[in-house]
């Protein structure tokens with residue numbers, strides 16, 4: 001289907017249909033249905049081409065109410081896209097899986113993809129902070145008339161929301177709800193337009209004949225577009241780690257809302273490691289993609305919308321995966337969420353053998369396949385995952401038929417009230433059980449051989465690859481040696497109120513900082529040089545395990561809190577920071593190198609409400625020999641830092657000279 005033809009179809013469906021305002025009746029929620037396969041868009045002849053039209057649709061979301069699960073209609077932003085098989089339009093959560101391939105050497109170029117992003121949403125507030133207060137709230141201007149914010153989590157004073165409004169400064173607030181863009185999380189591609197470009201503001205289309213009357217300065221280097229924008233990612237380089245990645249909207253100020261609406265989808269990049277693994281199992285290895293989401297219609301801090309929504313898997317409540325006795329499957333988890341209630345431990349039950357094979361879409365080195373360093377050593381069947389993380393496992397079913405629960409438990413610090421709701425939610429999922437099932441693993445009866453033959457049943461994958469057959473890491477995933485580290489980058493994630501006092505969960509006066517400052521789109525906070533490596537020392541002085549995420553290049557985790565890892569280190573692109581206090585911060589040590597791509601991108605907290613509210617930094621990778629320049633992205637993968645191809649780098653943001661966040665907030 002050509003883009004033009006598709007647009008005709010899309011616009012045709014937008015015409016108001018008869019009975020359009022009839023109330024949506026949702027079908028009953030069936031808990032424990034077989035895990036569904038998310039629709040896929042697959043690259044053909046080296047290219048994946050599609051259109052994502054962002055629209056408001058009424059979608060049915062499972063919501064727990066007492067012991068009941070009720071399909072509840074919600075108005076949600078969603079990608080409407082054509083199904084390549086039928087040409088029919090589809091939408092819903094999660095978004096469609098994009099499946100592409102990286103090059104297999106000696107080939108230099110893998111698949112490319114292009115997505116025409118069309119914004120069909122109604123107009124929004126643009127560059128104005130949304131109020132956290134219900135309409136009609138009269139906030140006193142005298143701060144002394146505001147309630148004590150530390151008491152707000154319990155006393156629910158209606159003026160508590162005024163603290164949010166008072167302490168927020170544009171652009172570090174919820175704003176521009178219907179402005180969007182795209183981020184390809186986990187990809188090693190150019191951050192420049194029109195590739196993994198998150199500084200875009202794609203606003204709703206203007207009415208016909210109306211010109212953009214935008215009085216706001218286009219932020220330096222940032223593109224403001226109306227109605228549609230063509231994303232086009234160059235052919236993947238060999239240095240792209242194959243694996244389980246994902247995509248989601250990343251427009252500062254509305255990231256959390258649009259992710260909570262369920263827009264993200266998986267982006268699976270295949271390559272030689274997958275070929276090897278499938279070959280090992282003789283083509284019998286079954287793969288399951290499990291996209292974790294929590295769907296909310298609003299993220300307004302004072303909107304009472306599903307404060308403890310269920311963690312859905314492919315849009316389902318506790319779906320079932322059916323396996324043959326002793327069968328091994330590859331499970332790809334994507335934590336496609338935005339807040340603490342999906343910072344969870346996944347607990348595999350006794351009888352199920354699990355081996356992690358990749359983290360954040362990067363394959364494990366042989367030593368880590370053997371050591372399994374990311375399972376809790378005290379509880380080796382427990383795996384912790386944060387919003388933004390992906391994890392791939394080989395899962396072996398027990399030999400005996402029956403159903404086992406893969407359970408989950410929220411590990412993040414959450415407000416007491418949310419904890420209560422979570423308890424009720426878990427009780428509704430599994431009455432009397434200590435932990436609620438995330439996924440049910442059903443081991444079917446082994447069929448008698450004759451019957452299997454009659455059905456033409458395929459052989460199933462069994463056993464695990466022996467360690468000595470595990471493939472070596474490719475050259476670009478070799479460890480970053482300490483003697484190659486050029487600079488130390490030091491970051492402190494903190495939460496504090498307007499006086500600079502450390503502030504906690506549920507306190508409406510809380511502001512979110514990195515190095516005592518908030519995100520400023522007009523400059524960058526960290527400048528790195530192409531073809532060099534840095535050590536990143538990241539501390540956390542707050543009681544929340546903010547998931548640190550950086551775009552464009554993965555990092556190696558050398559130390560996480562009190563756990564120092566052995567080389568070779570695991571590659572990740574998102575890591576929950578250990579919690580701490582200003583006196584005793586939690587911290588991690590990471591190493592990162594910057595290959596091939598120059599330009600401007602970001603690092604941020606993947607509790608996306610914190611990101612929208614300022615816990616983000618601008619980052620750029622500049623030319624090694626000229627830190628004032630970067631190069632224009634080159635589709636053929638040739639070096640960017642060459643004469644005639646240079647563009648000015650971004651200015652450096654001022655650093656905080658007064659360490660008090662109060663001073664930072666007033667800057």
Ligand SMILES: [Cu+2]
Nearest residue numbers: 546605607610
């Ligand atoms: Cu955070």
